[in-house]
Amino acid sequence: MNKKQCLALEHNKPFIIENIDGKRLLDLMVEKNIFSTDDDEEIREAGTRKLTAEKFYDKLLKSKHGDAYTTFKTALNQNGDTYIVKELEKIEQKYAKVPDENLPDPRRAGVHAGGNSVYVSGHGNTVIAGGQHVTVNNTFRR
Incomplete structure (x- = not known):
């Protein structure tokens, strides 16, 4: 995941956690090898919808897979969660013309x-x- 994609996720963290159902997004993430079967099991066993969403978000943000963000957006679109994709794309557009070296640290306080x-x-x-x-x-x- 690149820095702009991390920024879009970090900026929208509360919104993502409030609105995703991590279990519904898992199949594509595992199919595309973004998450392992162990990740799948851990997320599914997290308990409540909110805990599942938090675990999903954490795994997504820590993913080293180059297509993690794009696959996440695809999964959201396939599940009818296009409003979340639109929020992510607002941040993408905000930073579209900013060189990576001038971007804020996505994990800053x-x-x-x-x-x-x-x-x-x-x-x-x-x-x-x-x-x-x-x-x-x-x-x-x-």
């Missing part, structure tokens, strides 16, 4: 908003959400 949720990474963050506005403050402890 930060805030990602998607759908009705906010994901804040990093330690000691305080989130105040109200309406369409979100304020994030670092809380420092001594």
Whole structure:
């Protein structure tokens, strides 16, 4: 997966996890050797839909297969989840003309908003959400 594809996934992490059914996407991912049969079993046994989606997302992001992202989008389209593909493509378009060396680190700490949720990474963050506005403050402890 290239850096732009990782950015699209990271930017949309909460939205992806909220909206995918990892079990429905597995067959194509295993068929195309993106995920192993062990990965398939681990994802299917994760439990709830959300835990399954989180496990699927983690495996996808860690995949070394060059076609992982494209196959993921194909699986989404085949399952009727085109609205997720559209969100991913918005980020792809945003960074389309930016040279890779000028792209932000896709795994940096930060805030990602998607759908009705906010994901804040990093330690000691305080989130105040109200309406369409979100304020994030670092809380420092001594």
